[in-house]
Amino acid sequence: MDHVNADTDQRPSVPSGLPEKAGFIRIVLYYAVFGALWILLSDRVVGLVFGEPVHITLVNTLKGLAFIAVTSLLLLFLLGRLRQQLLSESLSKFQAEDELRASEELYRSLFSNMLNGFAYCRMIFEDDRPRDFIYLSVNDAFTTLTGLKDVTGRKVSEVIPGIRESDPQLFEIYGRVSRTGLPERFEMFVRALQKWFWFSVYSPKKDHFVAVFDVITERKLAEAALQESERKYRSLVDHAVVGVYRSNMEGTFLYVNEAMATILGFNTAKELLAVPVLSSYKRPGDRETFIVNLKERGMISGYEIGITTPSGDDKTIVISAVLDDNIISGMVMDITVQKKLEAQLLQAQKMEAIGTLAGGIAHDFNNILSTIVGYGHILQVQTKEDDPMRMNVEEILNAADRATALTHSLLAFSRKQIMHVKPVQLNDLVRRVQTLLRRIIGEDISIRTMPGEDKITVMADSGQIEQVLMNLATNARDAMPHGGTFTIEISCVELDESFVVRHGYGNPGAYALLTASDTGEGMDEETRRRIFEPFFTTKEYGKGTGLGLSVVYGIIKQHDGYIEAYSEPGIGTTFRIYLPLSDALIETDAPPSVAVSSPAGGTETILLAEDDESLRKLARIVLEAAGYTVITAEDGKDAVRKFIEHNAEIDLVILDMIMPQMNGREAYEQIRSIRPDVRALFASGYTADKAYREGMAGAKVELLLKPILPNKLLKKVREVLERPASGG
Structure with a gap:
């Protein structure tokens, strides 16, 4: 006021x-x-x-x-x-x-006080071209932003020498605005000042201009950094091994990287962008379920679906995605190989479990068969040839022989049969067995062999490998009722780490590859997955046990090898067998020994440890009938106790490998610690190599495989007793 x-x-x-x-x-x-x-x-x-x-x-x-x-x-x-x-x-x-x-x-x-720079200038033209300009008025911000002082009344060429050469575009714009009177707004990096500016330029009168400006160098650097970050991110996404995508709720792809296109079976991302999302789903209902879950949660992780590629391949993928403003952003991984590996692992575990079960059944069954066969042979010896009962006894023994063959098949599948491993030349083995295979396979099926290099040697039981070929030939014969071709091919391959990982055991390296193929009816995928399971058969009831290929599987795995089956209905089946190569020298077979008609008995004292009462009783009868003195034990602990009591009397220890309280190996170790030179004989339904794996490899022991015939028992007892004591 x-x-x-x-x-x-x-x-x-x-x-x-x-x-x-x-x-x-x-x-x-x-x-x-x-x-x-x-x-x-x-x-x-x-x-x-x-x-x-x-x-x-x-x-x-x-x-x-x-x-x-x-x-x-x-x-x-x-x-x-x-x-x-x-x-x-x-x-x-x-x-x-x-x-x-x-x-x-x-x-x-x-x-x-304005923060933006201000400059009022008069343009100087030469030959109608902008050549220079004079600063008529500037504000304080001009000096602050440019670092230029005392410019009023001076030409820019004097204030900033060389600017017309370094930044000609700036002169062009100033001259154009000064002549036309039309304002312009732009951003520019002024090299003479090494800064980024934005300009707003207008003309108050002819040949004059006003420039309002600000420095935006920091913003430009931030934008450049952001663009570089986005470029790196885009490059990372585009070259990622996982699929990355964005789509709308209607099912249209908005963005996909190259990995996404590859996973879904397309050549390029551009091709995939042209098709709807739903086209890849194996089951259209899966997308509806996916969308419902995504709407409810806002995000979803590890959603597994099946897809079909344009080429018809089936794949399994897993999706993790988020929903934002009705846009789905997600990542996709192809887990087809992983799912196959899981299935193979489950199959291997199932086969392992079945093998363990089969081995246990065979072991228990062998104990029963040992009793039947043992007493059957005793009855056979005690009956005269014209006795009507002798025929009945022989039928019992024949049935027991068939049951024994069945248990041997189970043991082969469970990899618990005895193996006599030595260097084997595969080409020679195939040549030897070829004649036998022709008898098995029949005249309407031709056999073709394709041997490999001269020296393809593996460590194997030649009899069991021959059994493998015979079983495969039998399987091929049944698959070709109207004739065809059975081909055996031998070659060498190198198996890598991924192959070993896929099968879950073994070591990478050089392997012999034995391929057996037929041109038969083939199998569907469900049948192919189960062909190695014991007792699984596609034959009519009563025409097959379902153990042929199970035996093949067990033998090959017992040889630390691999077997794979490939089959297509109407085309045929191929089995590929991989056995580790060996550089061992081929041994010459020793001449067969002359068989002894009747094993001799003796007067020595034998400690017999067997948990099965009927087998224990049978073995005692057989041994005592041959003149031996028998001390029996019910289990491993009882055997150790009896050995301590009768140490000086005992000449031989017979131990069952599998017993309660204390098994045969543990009992033997304790007995040997008492008397290192003790002779021992083991009986089991399992294999010698299993016994060795359990710690018996260093001991000089003999193994009898159940069911044990009386003559075989007496013969082996005599052999061990007559052998010099090892002394530990």
Whole structure:
């Protein structure tokens, strides 16, 4: 309020110089007209009204006084109006000047304090081309942003030498705006100043321009860093081994990387973008379930689905995705190989479990068969040839022989049969067995052999490998009822780590590959997966045991090899057998020993440990009948106890490998610690190599495989007793 009063006090109550010329002329004219009218008309009026001269003189005097009064009032009125008018105009002028001064101060403050740089310049043209410009006015921000000082009145070529050569585009834009008057806005890196700027340029008059600008170097660097980060991210995504995609809820791909295209069976990402999402689903309902779960949770992880590629291949993929603003962003992994490995592992575990079960059954069954066969042979010896009962005994023994063959098949599958491993030349083995295979396979099926290199040697039981070939030939014969070709091919391959991992055992390296193929009916996938399971058969009831290929599987795995089956209905089946190559020398077979018709007995003392009472009783009868003294034990602990009691008397220890309380190996170790030179004989339904794996490899022991015939038992007992003691 004080500031306003001070301004008011400074203004004059009556402006000096009033009235102006026009106002005075107007007043004079008003006065002249009024005076003339008064002179011309007043005398006539007085003469008409007052006839007497005396009256006329008095009236004229009054008239003169009235004239003076009236004209004075008129002058007062006119001069008052003029004064009021001039005073009003003067006040308006002062107000306008105040507003102008305030506006100038405001713009001067804005000009000085604005954060953007400001430069008012005049463009210099040569040959109608912009060559230079002069700074007419700049603000403080100009100096702050550019670092240039004292530029007003100077040419830019003087202030920044070489700018026209380094930044010609800047001159082109300034010149264009100065000539056309059209404003422009742009961003530019000014090389002369090594900074990024944005400019807003306009022309207030011809050949002049105003540039408002700001430094945006930090923003540009941030944008460049962001672009580089996005480029690296895009490159990472585009070259990722997992599929990355974005799609809308309607099922249209918005983005896919190359890995996504490869996983779904397309050549390029562009091809995949042209097809709907649903086209790859093996079961369309899977996408509906996926969308429902995604809507409920907002994200989903590890969603497993089946797809079909354009080429018809079936794959299994797993999706992890998030939903944001109705856009699905996700990653896809192809787990087809992993699922196959899982299936193979499960199959291997199942086969291992079945093998363990089969081995256990065979072991228990062998104990039963040993009793049947043992007593059957005793009855056979005790009956005369013309005795009607002898035929019944022989039928019992024949049935026991068939049961024994069945248990041997189970043991072969479970890899618990005895193996006589030695270097075997596969080409020679195939040549030897070829004649036998022709008898098995029949005349309407041709056999073709394709031997490999001369020296393809493996460590194997040749009899068991021959059994493998015979079983495969039998399987091929049954698959080709109308004839065909059975092919055996031998070659060498190198198996890598991935092959070994896929099968879950073994070692990578050089292997012999034995391939057996037929042109038969083939198998579907479900049958192929189960062909190595014991008792699984596609034959009619009573026409097969379902153990042929199970035996093959067990033999090959017992040889630390691999077997794979490939089959297609209507085309045929191929079995590929991989056996580790060996550089061992081929041994010459020793001549067969002359068989002894009747094993001799003896008078030695034998410690017999067997947990099966019937077998224990049978073995005691057989041994005592041959003249031996027998001390029996029910298990391993009992055997150790009995050995301690009769140490000096015992010449031989017969131990069952599998017994409760303490098994045969553990009992033998304790007995040997008491007397290292003790002779031992083991009996089991399992294999010698299993016994060795359980720690018997260093001991000189003999193994009898159940079921044990009486003559075989007596023969082996005599052999061990007549052998010099090892002394540990």
